[in-house]
Amino acid sequence: MFGTQVIKNAAQEALALELHWLQRCRQGDEAALSLVIDKHRNRLVRTASNILRDRHEAEDVSQEAFIKAFNELGRLRDDRAFSSYLYRICVRLCMDRLRSRRAEPAEFDSAEGDAGTSVENRLLIEKLLNELTPELRTTLVLREMEQLSYEEVAEIMRVPIGTVRSRLHTARERFRRLWTDATGETR
């Protein structure tokens, strides 16, 4: 009970601090811009890396997301929504990159995996993810890799929860079929 209260207070303090930084960002304060970037950059780069499977492109996209968000700061009605707004921009930019990339041959560079996953498996998973449409792939990544709730995925992708469920089902189904075709095993 006491612990929950402490966490709640800390979250409120962090939010109040961010609101203050955003006010300063509007006045063009570079220190405040840097503080806001510090707070969100790891999450953005991680999500973009999971969707795009390319660390350099992920950095580039996340920077673009920051720039767009800062440019639109004047139009933002509620500063408390900045975090989700920024995240949504980043996911959209990732999807745009995936769409433009589909015509080109796939390139992967994130073979350095977490312990427990072989490099071959990881590369295969990345190759199979590339076979999915940007919408299916992004939904699958946000749900499985980023472990977001259905509601959060729906809010970020601006689609109804039913669409998230159906996309997720289709994505899993397709991924399973591709995996079986590629490895000959059904696990």
Add this chain to the structure above:
Amino acid sequence: MSWKFPVRTQNPEAPSVGEADGLDDLFSEVVRSAAIRDVEVSSNYNKRTIRRFRVDSKETVRYLMPLLTGAAIAALGIFGLVEILSKRDQIQPLSNTGMEVRRDVSPGLRFPSLEESRSVDRVR
């Protein structure tokens, strides 16, 4: 024509609902295993982002400048048109009805007189 209950036409190779859920969980695990958990961003990430933001803001202004100039000129034009229309009745109409052209013969036409005592330069 006989009607068949849809379940009878189910694909015999399709997994049951329970099996399908189990497989979903397994393949979710497969996808999750490839997740990137920790990322390292470049050391100059913040600086580069801020620099790009500054350049982007300047470029936006430069990009919009012709549009803004055009809008300003159009606004001035519209303002002038409105002014003219609102004061239309006060403006004298330019019409040559009731006018005539006449030769102007002034009776008191005088030429300047030259004084001989003065030098030529001064007359000029």
